[in-house]
Amino acid sequence: MKTTVQSIKDALQKKEMTASEIVERCYQSIKAQDKTINAFISLTEETARAKAAELDEKLRKGVPVGALAGVPIAIKDNICIDGTRTTCGSKMLSNFVSPYTATAIEKLIAADAVLVGKTNMDEFAMGSSTETSYFGPTKNPVDTSRIPGGSSGGSAAAVAAGFVPLALGSDTGGSIRQPASLCGVCGLKPTYGRVSRYGLVAFASSLDQIGPFANTCNDLALLLNVIAGHDAKDATSLPSAAPDYTTLLDIDVKKLRIGLPKEYFAEGLHHEVDRAIKDVVKKLEEHGATVKEISLPHTAYAVAAYYIIAPSEASSNLARYDGVRYGFRATADELVSAYTTTRDQGFGSEVKRRIMLGTYTLSSGYYDAYYLKAQKVRTLITRDFENAWNEVDVIVTPTAPTTAFMLGEKMNDPLAMYLSDIYTIAANLAGIPALSMPCGVDSKGLPIGVQLMAPVCKDERILALGKYIEEN
Amino acid sequence: MPLSTSDVTHVAALARLALTDDEQEHFRTQLDAILSYINTLNTLNTDAISPTIHSMKSLQHALREDSVQPSLVHEKALMNAPEKEGRFFKVKKVIE
Numbered sequence: 045m046k047t048t049v050q051s052i053k054d055a056l057q058k059k060e061m062t063a064s065e066i067v068e069r070c071y072q073s074i075k076a077q078d079k080t081i082n083a084f085i086s087l088t089e090e091t092a093r094a095k096a097a098e099l100d101e102k103l104r105k106g107v108p109v110g111a112l113a114g115v116p117i118a119i120k121d122n123i124c125i126d127g128t129r130t131t132c133g134s135k136m137l138s139n140f141v142s143p144y145t146a147t148a149i150e151k152l153i154a155a156d157a158v159l160v161g162k163t164n165m166d167e168f169a170m171g172s173s174t175e176t177s178y179f180g181p182t183k184n185p186v187d188t189s190r191i192p193g194g195s196s197g198g199s200a201a202a203v204a205a206g207f208v209p210l211a212l213g214s215d216t217g218g219s220i221r222q223p224a225s226l227c228g229v230c231g232l233k234p235t236y237g238r239v240s241r242y243g244l245v246a247f248a249s250s251l252d253q254i255g256p257f258a259n260t261c262n263d264l265a266l267l268l269n270v271i272a273g274h275d276a277k278d279a280t281s282l283p284s285a286a287p288d289y290t291t292l293l294d295i296d297v298k299k300l301r302i303g304l305p306k307e308y309f310a311e312g313l314h315h316e317v318d319r320a321i322k323d324v325v326k327k328l329e330e331h332g333a334t335v336k337e338i339s340l341p342h343t344a345y346a347v348a349a350y351y352i353i354a355p356s357e358a359s360s361n362l363a364r365y366d367g368v369r370y371g372f373r374a375t376a377d378e379l380v381s382a383y384t385t386t387r388d389q390g391f392g393s394e395v396k397r398r399i400m401l402g403t404y405t406l407s408s409g410y411y412d413a414y415y416l417k418a419q420k421v422r423t424l425i426t427r428d429f430e431n432a433w434n435e436v437d438v439i440v441t442p443t444a445p446t447t448a449f450m451l452g453e454k455m456n457d458p459l460a461m462y463l464s465d466i467y468t469i470a471a472n473l474a475g476i477p478a479l480s481m482p483c484g485v486d487s488k489g490l491p492i493g494v495q496l497m498a499p500v501c502k503d504e505r506i507l508a509l510g511k512y513i514e515e516n
Numbered sequence: 517m518p519l520s521t522s523d524v525t526h527v528a529a530l531a532r533l534a535l536t537d538d539e540q541e542h543f544r545t546q547l548d549a550i551l552s553y554i555n556t557l558n559t560l561n562t563d564a565i566s567p568t569i570h571s572m573k574s575l576q577h578a579l580r581e582d583s584v585q586p587s588l589v590h591e592k593a594l595m596n597a598p599e600k601e602g603r604f605f606k607v608k609k610v611i612e
Contacts, residue, residue, distance in 0.1 A: 349557065383532040384534035
């Protein structure tokens with residue numbers, strides 16, 4: 045059953061349900077179905093029930109409550125909550141208990157959201173199918189023989205299965221948008237720096253962003269409103285205050301210029317996905333929008349640039365996992381083998397593959413040819429978008445080249461897996477906001493997602509357009 | 517230039533990863549294929565292009581006053597330690 049924030053607000057206000065009853069219903073549905081879906085790694089039942097009881101008390105007394113009061117929300121397991129297990133889907137952190145809380149979470153708590161549990165993910169956020177998790181794969185609720193996408197597969201599935209109306213994920217190369225597309229829900233990667241990364245376990249620091257999942261674009265905006273803003277604890281946080289997104293959701297489609305980049309509608313795109321995106325755009329055109337074909341000429345190089353930059357940054361960020369201060373520690377006789385055995389046993393193969401790739405591309409003799417080169421290509425990709433914004437206001441593309449593939453289908457071919465990120469990656473490299481929303485299903489009933497992209501700090505534009513599309 | 521076994525051993529050592537022989541060969545083939553794909557970047561002329569380290573053009577160095585602020589207390593910092601002794605993390609001998 046798909047709920048919205050408003051429906052919960054109404055139920056509480058009309059006293060149709062209490063916050064405690066809403067949380068119980070949530071846990072009942074999780075316990076009934078999550079054995080099959082495996083969206084959650086851990087549940088935070090005690091704190092959730094305590095929070096709900098506290099809210100019911102406030103509501104009884106007529107004390108004002110926050111913007112997300114009583115709303116159950118699932119959190120990707122790479123985001124720290126003081127006192128909870130934060131595993132990053134890895135053996136390396138399977139027993140790690142966070143000693144502090146992420147800024148985005150503190151904002152959720154202040155808004156009176158009810159945090160119900162931590163969701164499954166590809167190990168250390170490296171993957172596009174949630175199959176690399178130490179805790180087993182998450183299944184797509186629409187077809188449980190298929191993957192939900194990744195790396196935020198658990199969060200996407202939790203919303204798609206109707207366990208929760210809202211979830212948080214993280215997106216480095218598409219890890220919110222691609223699972224949103226494959227599961228048939230809405231997901232947003234905000235402008236880089238819009239949401240604090242303090243408390244998000246780092247994968248690739250110049251690309252990572254926390255972002256919302258919901259059933260509607262309106263709810264994405266509500267959740268973004270709570271978590272966005274400057275944070276002194278995140279040195280890469282945008283210095284400016286975030287606007288109130290809920291006041292910026294009107295759009296005049298007649299004044300809108302939409303760009304369709306030809307490189308995103310070429311070989312490799314499944315024809316049913318192609319048609320679904322074109323149908324969305326055609327309807328907008330009928331409502332008065334101007335549509336034009338544009339070019340983002342360096343699109344073909346984005347995946348290659350990303351698979352240098354992200355693993356390079358990851359190789360540095362994951363150097364901290366040495367079994368000394370936290371996490372898994374293997375038995376060893378001396379110092380170096382303590383490190384090497386701990387890391388070989390604690391990490392899964394995708395993580396090791398990316399650490400080695402990143403170490404190689406940063407190593408002496410190769411840095412210029414790979415990392416520096418990739419950063420120059422990143423400049424070219426960023427410029428492609430800047431040039432596009434001279435001609436159009438929004439860019440519309442498919443989110444993924446296909447619908448959800450079968451479990452196990454791409455596990456033996458890492459490169460094939462990497463290429464499924466082809467449409468989402470450029471937005472991370474350029475730092476621009478991008479969202480995915482459902483726009484139909486294919487002939488097998490599998491969800492298709494349309495991706496909307498806007499210039500830096502224009503997150504409201506795609507939220508408004510997304511809301512328009514879902515309401516018209 | 518294809519990736520050799522000694523390249524893999526060298527990188528694994530740098531990354532502090534103890535790979536088995538099977539893992540070494542397995543990763544060597546996969547990394548070789550990935551690096552070949554990545555080498556398509558060399559078809560682009562980027563001589564006149566400056567690198568982007570960060571997507572935020574306006575990023576200032578985020579500095580603050582050098583004053584003492586609360587930070588993680590010892591108990592919390594040690595709470596996940598695989599081995600500890602008193603207020604210290606316990607590690608293998610570092611100096612011979």
